[in-house]
Amino acid sequence: MQPSLCRSPKITTMSGPRTLHRPTFTxxxxxxxxxxxxxxxxxxxxxxxxxxxxxxxxxxxxxxEEAGRRCGLEKETVYKWRRxxxxxxxxxxxxxxxxxxxxxxx
Numbered sequence: 588m589q590p591s592l593c594r595s596p597k598i599t600t601m602s603g604p605r606t607l608h609r610p611t612f613t614x615x616x617x618x619x620x621x622x623x624x625x626x627x628x629x630x631x632x633x634x635x636x637x638x639x640x641x642x643x644x645x646x647x648x649x650x651x652e653e654a655g656r657r658c659g660l661e662k663e664t665v666y667k668w669r670r671x672x673x674x675x676x677x678x679x680x681x682x683x684x685x686x687x688x689x690x691x692x693x
Contacts, residue, residue: 606651610672612644636659636679639668
């Protein structure tokens with residue numbers, strides 16, 4: 588059994604509105620998230636998103652606030668990732684940036 592990678596492993600009943608965005612994760616996605624969450628050389632933002640994936644896969648009924656508390660994220664960040672994963676599928680990468688790409692002189 589793997590140790591918990593986020594805080595508060597105790598399950599509590601949460602009051603408040605239920606989230607409309609409940610992403611579902613495949614076993615492969617959870618395995619990849621578990622591997623990335625344990626890496627020390629992975630980018631910090633990737634590790635945090637992987638940890639959020641693990642928490643939401645284990646406890647999909649958590650509120651944004653409780654999921655964020657367990658992973659050290661703001662509730663707005665949890666909402667953003669839940670919505671993105673529900674609408675566009677699971678990915679730990681950043682969304683494409685708008686605007687003209689940077690140009691570096693030769």
